[in-house]
Amino acid sequence: MYGALDISTAGMLVQRTRVEVASANIAGAGAVRDADGNLNPYRRRTALIAAGDPEGRSEFARQFGVRVAEIAVDDAPAQPRRYDPDHPDAYPDGPYKGYVAESNVNTVLEQINAMEAARAYEANVVAAEVTKQMMAVALRLIG
């Protein structure tokens, strides 16, 4: 049954990573320039989840666990959504003249993802609680 705890921990880890990715996306939603100061709006990140955990501690965790396979970068182009001709980063000419390029983050979507991940995290906590109760029941046989 210790394998079950490993699995629930892996699930919690994955869901926490999803919340972290959503937080990072919301935080970076307004970033127009990158770390080097170049005009390069933030790109949305996605946690790609896969079944099975090759780095799991037990055989069961490797077989039934879950892992974050990759934090992928969303390549969708930046959206020239905001009209702000006085902004220093606004398009100087072209069809989007006066618009500021914004990241491809949809904050509403990120909020929903974070909520869903939080609920899934809770489900894993419940599973771990049930496992703990079963372990306690098994221990009562000794006394």
Place this chain on the structure above:
Amino acid sequence: MVATEVYPDRAKAVAAQPYAQRRVSDSVTSDFAGEGPGIGWRADCGMNRRMITADVTSSGAIPALEAMMRFAGQRQVVLAGNIANISTPDYRQQDLSVAGFRAALADAVEARRSETGGARGELPFAGTREVRMGPDGSLRVTPTLAEGSILFHDRGNRNVERLMQDQVENATMFRVAADLLKSRYDLLRAAIAERV
């Protein structure tokens, strides 16, 4: 002597088993008899010591209850895996068949009854098709795909409510088996202590 005559083949059957597959009672008493792990009894003992403890710990409902606890423990692992993969795309829910376990356990009890004429002796239960005891004592779990919910857009068939229900039922089954097993052990303890 009487015990070995009643079950002449049993000690041999136990001796033929790989060490890890044997019950604790077998190995404990064979070590106690001062012999290697391959032999469960000695002809010159005058009395089969293995049989004494084996009849106490492996008769009646105890092995069936132990099997129940082991199965519920393994099913909890599979259910926890389903919950951990609740947001994994392309993941299909897995499960261990409770009905299959019940049928296999009933077969084992029936086989023991037809062999020994009652609830005595070793229970010939080796798991189900999904939960197998390996030769090295490890459990090999090969769950089958469970009936899931509708297929979502990410090709997953999660069903949170059903998962929670399964988990509660499984934990209850585990608890029932553990409580019954505890009452059996308490009975044994009372008998050993000659107390009521």
